[in-house]
Amino acid sequence: MYGPVKPAGSATQSSASQSSARVKVTVPAIVARKGQRPIAMVTAYDFTMARLLDEGGADILLVGDSLGMVVQGHANTLPVTVDEICYHGRAVVRGARAAHVVGDMPFMSFQVSAQLALENAGKLMKEGSFESVKLEGGVEVAEHVFRIVSAGIPVMGHIGLLPQSVHALGGFKVQGKRAEAAARVLRDAKALEEAGAYAIVIEAVPPDLAAQITASVSIPTIGIGAGAGCDGQVLVCYDLLGMYRDLSPKFAKRFAELGDAIVEATQAYVSEVRDRSFPAPEHTFKANNFAVPALIEASEGLPEPDTQVH
Numbered sequence: 001m002y003g004p005v006k007p008a009g010s011a012t013q014s015s016a017s018q019s020s021a022r023v024k025v026t027v028p029a030i031v032a033r034k035g036q037r038p039i040a041m042v043t044a045y046d047f048t049m050a051r052l053l054d055e056g057g058a059d060i061l062l063v064g065d066s067l068g069m070v071v072q073g074h075a076n077t078l079p080v081t082v083d084e085i086c087y088h089g090r091a092v093v094r095g096a097r098a099a100h101v102v103g104d105m106p107f108m109s110f111q112v113s114a115q116l117a118l119e120n121a122g123k124l125m126k127e128g129s130f131e132s133v134k135l136e137g138g139v140e141v142a143e144h145v146f147r148i149v150s151a152g153i154p155v156m157g158h159i160g161l162l163p164q165s166v167h168a169l170g171g172f173k174v175q176g177k178r179a180e181a182a183a184r185v186l187r188d189a190k191a192l193e194e195a196g197a198y199a200i201v202i203e204a205v206p207p208d209l210a211a212q213i214t215a216s217v218s219i220p221t222i223g224i225g226a227g228a229g230c231d232g233q234v235l236v237c238y239d240l241l242g243m244y245r246d247l248s249p250k251f252a253k254r255f256a257e258l259g260d261a262i263v264e265a266t267q268a269y270v271s272e273v274r275d276r277s278f279p280a281p282e283h284t285f286k287a288n289n290f291a292v293p294a295l296i297e298a299s300e301g302l303p304e305p306d307t308q309v310h
């Protein structure tokens with residue numbers, strides 16, 4: 001059981017986060033980063049991870065529908081619902097001190113009509129506590145983006161490989177390799193910019209194309225598998241940390257091997273439970289020095305003593 005939570009700013013914070021107070025990252029601040037210091041975006045799905053990623057300096061936390069794969073264990077992102085994005089969003093927002101928090105619009109929450117897109121974007125903002133929303137697509141969703149932006153909700157676009165179209169694409173495949181396909185991705189970027197998107201994720205396209213798009217639009221581009229020429233980068237946190245081992249996309253650099261560390265820590269725990277070396281005396285609460293039956297008899301009717309667990 002978890003005991004009382006110490007207030008933010010107490011000794012639970014590391015010295016790193018105490019010494020480097022960060023300024024809240026807003027949509028205008030993200031837009032102002034066009035062509036400037038690259039934007040570091042990463043996915044997050046829960047409070048603890050959001051706290052750590054925020055402390056690590058991430059500018060943007062995305063509650064991506066990738067949670068369908070890395071949290072829920074599905075083969076793709078299609079089953080994820082608006083309610084699930086909202087549930088994870090509330091947790092991530094509580095963990096994010098400075099990072100901007102974006103909610104992904106899941107499959108079929110926006111494709112049907114601009115009206116439905118607006119209603120679900122509003123739901124993400126109200127029930128997920130998000131600060132902006134992201135949706136997949138280009139020309140075909142430009143009107144939807146316009147309607148959402150007109151309602152005062154900032155929108156991040158997403159072009160190139162669209163994981164919600166995995167079946168139409170025949171798999172998670174690189175996009176824009178041929179001239180005609182590349183021109184289509186560029187048109188998508190322009191349509192999103194005109195519709196009022198404040199940034200665009202470009203997924204799995206050749207780096208030259210991503211760089212050309214970046215040079216052609218006035219809003220920041222955030223690449224994933226799109227080379228270093230974008231205005232920022234995004235990774236799924238479980239890829240970055242080496243925890244998701246079912247798929248390993250070429251572009252997903254693992255900056256740590258926490259998956260191995262978790263397995264090793266669990267093995268050590270299991271072993272200490274089995275040989276009774278855990279819990280040790282330092283993990284155990286002390287009683288006053290009298291026998292347990294006498295203790296029970298003496299305490300009958302008395303209130304439970306107030307022992308702090310943490």
Ligand code: KIV
Nearest residue numbers: 043064065066201234
């Ligand atoms: O759902 C997601 O995590 C995403 C990012 C990978 C861009 O869309």
